[in-house]
Amino acid sequence: MADQSSSSSPAEGIALAARRAFEASQLVDPSERNIALEAIRRVLQEKKAEVLEANQKDMEAARTQVEAGKLSPTLLSRLDLSRPGKFEAMLRGISDVAALPLPTGQVTFAKELGPGLELHRVTCPIGVLLVIFEARPEVVVNIAALAIKSGNAAILKGGKESLHTSGLLSALISSALAPTPIPQTFIQSVSSRADIQGLLSQDRYIDLVMPRGGNELVTSIKNSTRIPVMGHADGICAVYVDESAREGTAVRVVVESKTDYMSACNAAETLLLHQSILPTLWPKIAAALIAASVTLKCDPPSLSALSSLSSELITPSSPEDYTTEFLGPTLAVLTVPSTAAAIQHINAHSSHHTDSIITESEASMSAWVRGLDSANVYVNASTRFADGTRYGLGTEVGISTGKTHARGPVGLEGLCIYKYVLRSKAETGSTIGDYEGKDGAGYSHKDLQWGEAPF
Amino acid sequence: MADQSSSSSPAEGIALAARRAFEASQLVDPSERNIALEAIRRVLQEKKAEVLEANQKDMEAARTQVEAGKLSPTLLSRLDLSRPGKFEAMLRGISDVAALPLPTGQVTFAKELGPGLELHRVTCPIGVLLVIFEARPEVVVNIAALAIKSGNAAILKGGKESLHTSGLLSALISSALAPTPIPQTFIQSVSSRADIQGLLSQDRYIDLVMPRGGNELVTSIKNSTRIPVMGHADGICAVYVDESAREGTAVRVVVESKTDYMSACNAAETLLLHQSILPTLWPKIAAALIAASVTLKCDPPSLSALSSLSSELITPSSPEDYTTEFLGPTLAVLTVPSTAAAIQHINAHSSHHTDSIITESEASMSAWVRGLDSANVYVNASTRFADGTRYGLGTEVGISTGKTHARGPVGLEGLCIYKYVLRSKAETGSTIGDYEGKDGAGYSHKDLQWGEAPF
Numbered sequence: 001m002a003d004q005s006s007s008s009s010p011a012e013g014i015a016l017a018a019r020r021a022f023e024a025s026q027l028v029d030p031s032e033r034n035i036a037l038e039a040i041r042r043v044l045q046e047k048k049a050e051v052l053e054a055n056q057k058d059m060e061a062a063r064t065q066v067e068a069g070k071l072s073p074t075l076l077s078r079l080d081l082s083r084p085g086k087f088e089a090m091l092r093g094i095s096d097v098a099a100l101p102l103p104t105g106q107v108t109f110a111k112e113l114g115p116g117l118e119l120h121r122v123t124c125p126i127g128v129l130l131v132i133f134e135a136r137p138e139v140v141v142n143i144a145a146l147a148i149k150s151g152n153a154a155i156l157k158g159g160k161e162s163l164h165t166s167g168l169l170s171a172l173i174s175s176a177l178a179p180t181p182i183p184q185t186f187i188q189s190v191s192s193r194a195d196i197q198g199l200l201s202q203d204r205y206i207d208l209v210m211p212r213g214g215n216e217l218v219t220s221i222k223n224s225t226r227i228p229v230m231g232h233a234d235g236i237c238a239v240y241v242d243e244s245a246r247e248g249t250a251v252r253v254v255v256e257s258k259t260d261y262m263s264a265c266n267a268a269e270t271l272l273l274h275q276s277i278l279p280t281l282w283p284k285i286a287a288a289l290i291a292a293s294v295t296l297k298c299d300p301p302s303l304s305a306l307s308s309l310s311s312e313l314i315t316p317s318s319p320e321d322y323t324t325e326f327l328g329p330t331l332a333v334l335t336v337p338s339t340a341a342a343i344q345h346i347n348a349h350s351s352h353h354t355d356s357i358i359t360e361s362e363a364s365m366s367a368w369v370r371g372l373d374s375a376n377v378y379v380n381a382s383t384r385f386a387d388g389t390r391y392g393l394g395t396e397v398g399i400s401t402g403k404t405h406a407r408g409p410v411g412l413e414g415l416c417i418y419k420y421v422l423r424s425k426a427e428t429g430s431t432i433g434d435y436e437g438k439d440g441a442g443y444s445h446k447d448l449q450w451g452e453a454p455f
Numbered sequence: 456m457a458d459q460s461s462s463s464s465p466a467e468g469i470a471l472a473a474r475r476a477f478e479a480s481q482l483v484d485p486s487e488r489n490i491a492l493e494a495i496r497r498v499l500q501e502k503k504a505e506v507l508e509a510n511q512k513d514m515e516a517a518r519t520q521v522e523a524g525k526l527s528p529t530l531l532s533r534l535d536l537s538r539p540g541k542f543e544a545m546l547r548g549i550s551d552v553a554a555l556p557l558p559t560g561q562v563t564f565a566k567e568l569g570p571g572l573e574l575h576r577v578t579c580p581i582g583v584l585l586v587i588f589e590a591r592p593e594v595v596v597n598i599a600a601l602a603i604k605s606g607n608a609a610i611l612k613g614g615k616e617s618l619h620t621s622g623l624l625s626a627l628i629s630s631a632l633a634p635t636p637i638p639q640t641f642i643q644s645v646s647s648r649a650d651i652q653g654l655l656s657q658d659r660y661i662d663l664v665m666p667r668g669g670n671e672l673v674t675s676i677k678n679s680t681r682i683p684v685m686g687h688a689d690g691i692c693a694v695y696v697d698e699s700a701r702e703g704t705a706v707r708v709v710v711e712s713k714t715d716y717m718s719a720c721n722a723a724e725t726l727l728l729h730q731s732i733l734p735t736l737w738p739k740i741a742a743a744l745i746a747a748s749v750t751l752k753c754d755p756p757s758l759s760a761l762s763s764l765s766s767e768l769i770t771p772s773s774p775e776d777y778t779t780e781f782l783g784p785t786l787a788v789l790t791v792p793s794t795a796a797a798i799q800h801i802n803a804h805s806s807h808h809t810d811s812i813i814t815e816s817e818a819s820m821s822a823w824v825r826g827l828d829s830a831n832v833y834v835n836a837s838t839r840f841a842d843g844t845r846y847g848l849g850t851e852v853g854i855s856t857g858k859t860h861a862r863g864p865v866g867l868e869g870l871c872i873y874k875y876v877l878r879s880k881a882e883t884g885s886t887i888g889d890y891e892g893k894d895g896a897g898y899s900h901k902d903l904q905w906g907e908a909p910f
Contacts, residue, residue, distance in 0.1 A: 023802050026826045027795070111847045117836065119846060126858050127828065203677075207858040219681070222658075226677035228684075228859045249884030256886040340482070347478050358884065369876050371481045373582065378877045380884035381572065385877055390887065391574060392566050392900035403581050403662040404683045405860040408875045420863045421824050422833045422840055429704030429813065429835035431711040432845065445847035 011198025014155060014188055015205035018128045021183035022153035026125075028181045030102055033148050036180045037098040040148075041091050043176040044141065044169070048087060051172070054164040055081040055137065062161050071161070078135045079161055090138040097145040100394045103412040104151050110448035114435055116425035118448060123416045125151035127207035130199055132157045132221070134213055137165035144173050144187045146397055150415040155206070156189045157196055167191065200225040212398055230414070233401045234325045235265030235353040237383045240272040240342040240368075241281060242359035249380050250281055250358045251288050257356065257383040259292045263327045265399060266354050266376075266386040270322060271333045272342045278305035278335065286314070294329045297321045301335040322349050339364040343371040350374065353401055354386040375401065375408035466653025469610060469643055470660035473583045476638035477608035481580075483636045485557055488603050491635045492553040495603075496546050498631040499596065499624070503542060506627070509619040510536040510592065517616050526616070533590045534616055545593040552600040555849045558867040559606050565903035569890055571880035573903060578871045580606035582662035585654055587612045587676070589668055592620035599628050599642045601852055605870040610661070611644045612651055622646065655680040667853055685869070688856045689780045690720030690808040692838045695727040695797040695823075696736060697814035704835050705736055705813045706743050712811065712838040714747045718782045720854060721809050721831075721841040725777060726788045727797045733760035733790065741769070749784045752776045756790040777804050794819040798826040805829065808856055809841040830856065830863035 044051065062079055065071040081087055109121035129152050133139045140156055147154035158166035170189035177184050190196070199206060203226045210230050211221045218231035239257050241250045257268035273282055282305050286296060290311050297317035298306065306314050321332035322345075336342045339357070346355050356378035357368045365379050376386040386409060388396025393411030400406045406414035424430035435443050499506065517534055520526040536542055564576035584607050588594045595611055602609035613621035625644035632639045645651070654661060658681045665685050666676045673686035694712050696705045712723035728737055737760050741751060745766050752772035753761065761769050776787035777800075791797045794812070801810050811833035812823045820834050831841040841864060843851025848866030855861045861869035879885035890898050 023799070023826070023828060026828070027822060113840070113845065113847070222681040226674070228857065230859075246883065248882070249879075252886055253884045256888060260887065343482075344478070365878070367482060371478070372874075373478060373481070374874065376875045376877065378879075380879040380881070381877050382884075382886040384887045385568070385885070386875075390568065390890075390898065391875070392568070392898065402683065403872055404685075405872075407872050417858055417860075417862050419827075419829065420831045420841075420846070422831065422836050423820070424704075424833075424835040426835070427703070428701065429708045429837075430840070431707055431837040432715065432839045433711060435845075443845065443847065 009198055011195055012202060012205075014190060014195070015128065015199055015202035017185040018153040018155055018188060019205040021185040022125070022128050022151075024183050025151065025153065025186060030105060030151065032181050033102075033151065034098045036148055036177055036182050037094050037145055039180060040141075040144070040173050040176040041094040043172050044094075045091060047168075047172055051165065051168055052082050052087070054168040055079075057164045058137070058162050065161075075135050075161060079137065079165075081137060081165060086138070090141050093138075093142055094145045097149050097395055100149065100412060103149070103416050107450045108418060110450050112446040112448055113422075113443050114430070114441060115444070117430045118423055118425075120421045120423075120448075121418050122421055123413075123418050126415060126417050127152060128205055129154045129415070130157070130196075130206050130209045130227070131155070132196065132209070132211045132213070132217070134159040135161050137162035137169060139212070140166045140169045140189065141173070144170075146395065146412060146415060147187065148182065150412050152415050153186045154188070155199060156187070157191070158189070160191070163191055197224070200227065203227045210398060228405070230398070230400050230402060230405060230410070232265070232398045234351045235267070235399075235401075236270065236323065236325050236349070236351040237266060237268050237354045237386075238270040238272055238346050238350055238356075239268050239383065240336075240339070240346070240355070240357045241274060241277055241285065242339055242342075242357055242361060242364050243274045243276045244360040244364070245274075245277065245281060245358040246360060247281055247284060251285055253356060253358055253380065253382050254285050255288050255292060258289065258294055258331055259329070260382070260384050262329060264384070265325075266383050267327070268356075268383050269324065269326050269330075269332060270346075270350070271331050272345060273302055273333065273335050274339075274342075275301065275335050275337055278302060282306070283309060289331065290314070292329075294331050296331055296333055298333040299335055302333045325351075339367050340371070343368065347371075347373050351401060352403075353399070354378065354383045356381055356383050375399075464653055466650055467657060467660075469645060469650070470583065470654055470657035472640040473608040473610055473643060474660040476640040477580070477583050477606075479638050480606065480608065480641060485560060485606065487636050488557075488606065489553045491603055491632055491637050492549050492600055494635060495596075495599070495628050495631040496549040498627050499549075500546060502623075502627055506620065506623055507537050507542070509623040510534075512619045513592070513617050520616075530590050530616060534592065534620075536592060536620060541593070545596050548593075548597055549600045552604050552850055555604065555867060558604070558871050562905045563873060565905050567901040567903055568877075568898050569885070569896060570899070572885045573878055573880075575876045575878075575903075576873050577876055578868075578873050581870060581872050582607060583660055584609045584870070585612070585651075585661050585664045585682070586610070587651060587664070587666045587668070587672070589614040590616050592617035592624060594667070595621045595624045595644065596628070599625075601850065601867060601870060602642065603637065605867050607870050608641045609643070610654060611642070612646070613644070615646070618646055652679070655682065658682045665853060683860070685853070685855050685857060685860060685865070687720070687853045689806045690722070690854075690856075691725065691778065691780050691804070691806040692721060692723050692809045692841075693725040693727055693797075693801050693805055693811075694723050694838065695791075695794070695801070695810070695812045696729060696732060696740065697794055697797075697812055697816060697819050698729045698731045699815040699819070700729075700732065700736060700813040701815060702736055702739060706740055708811060708813055708835065708837050709740050710743050710747060713744065713749055713786055714784070715837070715839050717784060719839070720780075721838050722782070723811075723838050724779065724781050724787060725801075725805070726786050727800060728757055728788065728790050729794075729797075730756065730790050730792055733757060737761070738764060744786065745769070747784075749786050751786055751788050753788040754790055757788045780806075794822050795826070798823065802826075802828050806856060807858075808854070809833065809838045811836055811838050830854075 354376035388409035397410040809831035843864035
């Protein structure tokens with residue numbers, strides 16, 4: 001219909017093109033998705049020199065900004081595609097995604113409503129994704145691969161620092177799709193903030209927004225759209241050392257959770273101590289943390305328990321320390337009287353990301369696992385395990401701190417939803433009148449064997 | 456901590472109380488949920504006379520409004536709890552929910568990351584629900600039962616017409632919870648629009664908003680909150696009669712889809728016809744619809760194909776008829792050249808709720824099932840099947856027209872999410888250093904048997 005294909009703004013044009021590409025792609029055999037991924041890998045391999053040249057332009061501009069003090073130097077290394085192995089890792093990522101099992105077309109529920117009337121719930125793509133991310137240009141390739149594998153069309157917006165690289169990568173992906181049955185507008189990329197503002201109002205065509213950044217980005221996106229948002233916000237993770245903790249476990253898990261990679265969202269920021277371990281285990285844990293140059297911000301009981309240790313890294317805490325994502329060598333320490341109190345503190349102060357208990361008590365474990373309202377609830381394990389690859393999900397779309405759709409490390413499954421397919425094989429079709437009312441046969445509601453979708 | 460328990464607005468107080476009730480309830484054995492449901496059923500049974508008295512107050516007020524032309528008369532019957540069997544049906548609803556399998560504590564993914572390090576993904580409640588609904592006061596009881604069974608705390612806001620009934624039902628539910636270990640503030644109810652505005656900003660404490668009303672309510676809620684919204688919007692459903700359709704199937708399915716219950720969201724509003732059946736099948740379908748007093752708003756080809764039938768119910772259509780939810784005896788009719796064109800029309804014009812094809816062609820079925828972006832995709836079956844009870848889901852929380860979390864008829868599962876539980880049984884706990892790096896053992900990522908959660 002004519003009223004559907006005209007568009008009144010550039011953002012609407014982009015969103016509508018994505019929607020049409022998505023709809024057309026649903027009639028394409030899913031085996032074409034891996035063929036398209038291989039085509040993209042090949043084109044990027046061939047154009048490596050051009051991509052690195054574009055990347056140099058971005059690097060030069062960023063270097064000027066860093067020298068002027070307007071950009072953080074860590075951004076430079078995230079932007080740089082010419083570091084040894086980085087380009088190849090990006091290409092291998094495409095093959096890795098291609099090798100994963102197809103997340104769509106899977107039956108997750110099947111019932112016979114009556115003889116010859118079969119209901120299947122079948123996984124399918126969500127539709128059109130809008131993904132907003134920051135500096136690293138290889139994310140364009142990563143997200144494009146995940147979108148294609150899961151059958152979702154995607155509109156990508158990278159950081160302005162990677163403008164040349166992202167733009168070229170996106171154009172190359174589009175050109176690689178040209179000879180395939182997947183529409184070229186299946187993957188589109190936009191570069192300005194104005195585009196994003198326009199796209200956030202296209203809830204008719206866009207099904208999910210994925211901001212990959214901090215709290216601020218996620219909150220600002222949620223404030224500006226009716227489209228569902230799958231956000232990855234802060235990680236304020238805690239380790240709680242219970243009364244019955246073993247020394248070896250406590251020291252190993254606390255030290256790794258804090259120090260392995262301090263700017264990661266799954267690094268520990270808070271340490272909770274059962275009051276009974278203050279004179280026994282706590283000084284040993286503290287000594288190991290101090291040896292790793294970690295500043296300990298302690299509440300009065302945990303502070304006075306360290307009076308025998310003399311270090312300038314031992315300091316008193318203030319209330320805001322217990323809701324701070326330090327992302328560096330600082331740890332907030334709090335004493336609690338029980339596992340229940342630890343759970344209560346974490347539910348009220350953490351970001352519901354990943355929290356670990358160190359205990360040998362079955363009762364404490366059970367309360368922890370049931371009572372803690374966090375995406376990742378651990379027993380005697382480092383918070384650093386919270387990661388899609390470590391979980392064996394094959395790949396990671398992001399880590400969701402939301403409570404609906406997908407929570408914690410999100411694999412390809414998180415880019416899928418389902419539809420209910422009802423098929424009648426009866427001679428004259430099926431009506432509810434055949435089953436209900438005084439002449440109706442009644443529903444059988446018999447479970448069917450799950451497995452491959454029967455169509 | 457003191458800073459967590461003080462609250463700065465009435466809405467924040469309500470939301471915080473719900474959050475605390477939810478958190479406390481997680482440590483209560485799930486078997487208590489059915490005991491609480493039975494207690495609620497018993498209290499309501501005992502207080503039937505009082506409830507009906509409160510309901511009479513609401514009915515009288517509503518009658519005055521209806522007489523003044525300010526309320527629709529159909530609202531009166533929805534409001535009336537004294538109609539024969541209605542109160543008992545409400546009580547039976549509680550027992551039905553109690554009889555359903557527990558939706559939480561189910562393992563949906565399990566992997567061994569290494570010897571003695573086991574990861575389980577376990578279903579759990581979402582947290583705190585805010586449910587907004589209209590006239591029918593028994594919805595309070597229904598939603599409270601679903602919330603308790605699934606372990607979610609709930610804040611309920613009914614229509615102002617059912618103020619007395621809803622308020623009393625809510626107070627009785629709370630009093631029934633008093634002797635149980637489930638906190639009384641697990642189910643709360645609010646009555647003013649101002650409360651709702653305040654609650655919509657409590658994204659720190661409320662996890663999901665469920666507006667049960669039309670498009671307008673859903674859109675206005677989505678515009679006013681950062682909290683995820685599971686909405687039930689319009690139903691613009693279509694039936695498409697393909698080239699190879701059997702006459703009996705086409706007539707039966709089209710007539711029931713349109714006429715069985717015309718104000719339902721799963722009633723058909725659009726009829727698509729393959730051009731080849733205009734001279735053959737279409738006049739027979741049209742005659743059956745006219746016999747059922749349905750007005751046919753036809754495009755030019757389908758209109759001229761009916762020149763032999765003379766009825767004032769046959770009229771020309773206008774473009775907006777194809778995006779209208781008539782909710783009454785009117786059907787928009789459009790001729791298309793192919794199944795692909797039918798799919799394209801529906802994807803662009805329907806509300807992605809429920810659409811059925813009448814066909815004997817495997818190719819058409821396959822294109823339909825894959826290409827249609829609707830929650831319920833049917834073959835030779837009436838659109839009226841789209842319902843949680845008919846699907847055998849046990850109960851229905853609502854029908855979601857969203858594309859994330861839950862889609863189509865939503866059962867108790869739609870009120871759940873999951874957490875990842877990682878437990879180490881190693882002597883000194885587990886760190887990623889045990890598995891990664893040059894000295895690491897590598898991850899095994901071995902599938903574990905699913906089933907009951909092992910804790």
